[in-house]
Amino acid sequence: MLxxxxxxxxxxxQLILDVPxxxxxxxxxxxxxxxxxxxxxxxxxxxxxxxxxxxxxxxEFDLRSQPDSYKxxxxxxxxxxxxPEFLTANDLIDFFVTLKKAGPEQAQSLKEALGVxxxxxxxxxxxxxxxxxxxxxxxxxxxxxxWIILDEPLITxxxxxQQIVTEMIVKKRAEGVSFLFATHQDFxxxxxxxxxxxxxxxxxxxxxx
Amino acid sequence: xxxxxKVLVRTLVKPFYQANAGFFLVTVGLLFGxxxxxxxxxxxTALAYSxxxxxxxxxxxTLYAIKTLQFCYTAQRLKTNQFLSGLVMLRPGARVPLIIxxxxxxxxxxxxxxxxxxxxxxxxxxxxxxxxxxxxxxxxILTAAHFLHKRLITPVDSSLISGFRQWTSKLPRPLxxxxxxxxxxxxxxxxxxxxxxxxxxxxxAVLIFEMDGTDYRLLTLGMLLSGxxxxxxxxxxxxxxxxxLSLFKNLPISTSxxxxxxxxxxxxxxxxxxxVFLGNxxxxxxxxxxxxxILLPVALLSLYQxxxxxxxxxxxxxxxxxxxxxxxLFFVILGYVPAYLLGIGLLLVSYLIFRVCYRxxxxxxxA
Numbered sequence: 001m002l003x004x005x006x007x008x009x010x011x012x013x014q015l016i017l018d019v020p021x022x023x024x025x026x027x028x029x030x031x032x033x034x035x036x037x038x039x040x041x042x043x044x045x046x047x048x049x050x051x052x053x054x055x056x057x058x059x060e061f062d063l064r065s066q067p068d069s070y071k072x073x074x075x076x077x078x079x080x081x082x083x084p085e086f087l088t089a090n091d092l093i094d095f096f097v098t099l100k101k102a103g104p105e106q107a108q109s110l111k112e113a114l115g116v117x118x119x120x121x122x123x124x125x126x127x128x129x130x131x132x133x134x135x136x137x138x139x140x141x142x143x144x145x146x147w148i149i150l151d152e153p154l155i156t157x158x159x160x161x162q163q164i165v166t167e168m169i170v171k172k173r174a175e176g177v178s179f180l181f182a183t184h185q186d187f188x189x190x191x192x193x194x195x196x197x198x199x200x201x202x203x204x205x206x207x208x209x
Numbered sequence: 210x211x212x213x214x215k216v217l218v219r220t221l222v223k224p225f226y227q228a229n230a231g232f233f234l235v236t237v238g239l240l241f242g243x244x245x246x247x248x249x250x251x252x253x254t255a256l257a258y259s260x261x262x263x264x265x266x267x268x269x270x271t272l273y274a275i276k277t278l279q280f281c282y283t284a285q286r287l288k289t290n291q292f293l294s295g296l297v298m299l300r301p302g303a304r305v306p307l308i309i310x311x312x313x314x315x316x317x318x319x320x321x322x323x324x325x326x327x328x329x330x331x332x333x334x335x336x337x338x339x340x341x342x343x344x345x346x347x348x349x350i351l352t353a354a355h356f357l358h359k360r361l362i363t364p365v366d367s368s369l370i371s372g373f374r375q376w377t378s379k380l381p382r383p384l385x386x387x388x389x390x391x392x393x394x395x396x397x398x399x400x401x402x403x404x405x406x407x408x409x410x411x412x413x414a415v416l417i418f419e420m421d422g423t424d425y426r427l428l429t430l431g432m433l434l435s436g437x438x439x440x441x442x443x444x445x446x447x448x449x450x451x452x453x454l455s456l457f458k459n460l461p462i463s464t465s466x467x468x469x470x471x472x473x474x475x476x477x478x479x480x481x482x483x484x485v486f487l488g489n490x491x492x493x494x495x496x497x498x499x500x501x502x503i504l505l506p507v508a509l510l511s512l513y514q515x516x517x518x519x520x521x522x523x524x525x526x527x528x529x530x531x532x533x534x535x536x537x538l539f540f541v542i543l544g545y546v547p548a549y550l551l552g553i554g555l556l557l558v559s560y561l562i563f564r565v566c567y568r569x570x571x572x573x574x575x576a
Contacts (some may be wrong), residue, residue: 004288064568076456084387084391096460136456178516
């Protein structure tokens with residue numbers, strides 16, 4: 001269970017999110033909202049990239065007081081991934097494999113599934129946005145996370161890759177991994193049914209269904 | 210047109226001064242900290258006296274102009290600056306004066322000193338020298354503007370650019386080396402220029418020590434100034450973290466590890482200075498002083514980086530910190546405080562500041 005308690009996020013004096021209490025049980029949770037509503041900001045906080053007020057807890061692990069244990073269990077794919085341009089995909093994957101305690105076989109299989117192996121030795125500075133997105137998704141599936149946060153996982157991907165990512169999510173879901181994702185595309189299809197749908201609006205995160 | 214001018218100044222001129230703040234800090238500090246006004250005037254008069262002597266500052270100004278061009282070429286290649294290729298849509302009659310204006314702004318420090326030389330030449334009625342100083346500067350600005358103009362209207366690849374890429378790509382890439390790679394990839398000229406100046410400062414300090422023979426404080430002061438020259442790298446590292454390493458904050462890397470990583474980065478970055486320093490002082494000073502002096506710039510850069518986590522600040526506001534730190538430590542060192550105590554103490558302070566500020570700092574937003 002991912003729990004937020006007295007969660008607030010501000011940039012300077014501008015309040016972005018104010019969530020007194022929210023729980024995400026295990027499952028697939030679709031976060032909707034207009035551009036600029038705070039979806040990515042919310043994800044950045046839950047992934048440990050941005051500071052916040054209040055508490056974010058995954059089961060018994062609090063993000064603030066037990067960041068290492070928490071971050072081993074929560075992975076993240078950003079909407080617009082950015083990496084040091086001189087690193088190759090293999091460099092980044094090896095790095096994440098070590099820290100997320102993943103196996104090299106898992107990394108290899110993920111790379112092959114999304115076709116990242118084809119350009120894994122080239123520096124990320126030469127990648128297109130679609131290639132960066134694929135790499136970002138590979139990184140987010142490494143290790144043994146309990147939760148994977150996907151911010152716009154399908155944008156800039158070709159049709160084939162979109163299908164593959166959908167299948168990867170279904171497979172991970174069957175293994176017990178939960179998902180938080182944001183997308184403007186109609187993500188629900190024959191394969192994925194969101195456990196809950198939420199909307200970020202007026203600094204609140206409200207469950208719609 | 211003012212909108213175009215404003216954007217170009219903010220894209221090319223302001224970042225140039227921000228990136229070279231450390232260089233200016235030490236140059237101005239050295240020139241105006243150690244020399245008194247009458248000495249400055251005497252030097253300026255001597256340089257302006259004859260065209261032959263003027264060739265010395267002219268050569269330095271030429272190198273400085275090349276530095277400005279290199280910076281603009283690198284800036285042009287950034288993905289975020291690709292819009293600059295739109296300059297070609299301006300008619301030449303508007304474009305050329307604009308580029309000359311930009312180049313003049315970039316050359317302000319050189320022009321300021323040339324102004325002093327010109328004043329001295331005119332005061333002593335050295336009309337030929339005055340004409341050469343004025344003409345030389347005009348020629349330099351127009352030549353540099355010509356190259357800048359030609360470059361800005363030519364589309365360039367925004368992918369990896371540095372000629373160092375070939376051999377630096379072979380270097381290992383643990384977390385502590387990523388910033389070094391970034392410098393070689395995107396700021397190779399800045400890196401080399403900074404190293405050259407930093408090493409010159411250290412060699413100068415060693416030479417003065419050798420003349421005196423007994424005052425070890427001079428060695429520590431040299432390393433302190435070297436830390437000042439390299440200070441801008443702390444800001445660059447911070448920006449690099451914000452832009453390219455934000456996802457790394459999702460990794461289970463402890464706060465202490467993160468601090469250790471960038472401290473090691475600075476240790477590696479200062480290898481050239483360490484080699485030059487030790488090469489010239491190993492048998493001439495106590496080991497504790499040498500180690501403390503080497504630790505001092507490392508601790509300073511770590512301190513500046515830790516301070517940057519306190520709140521998001523711009524380069525203009527950041528530069529106060531190395532300036533005041535260098536000034537305060539200057540007198541502390543003159544007060545015979547042992548170098549090793551300073552180095553260790555500063556490192557501890559920077560770790561404590563880092564621990565307090567890192568978690569509450571938002572890496573995902575820009576200053």
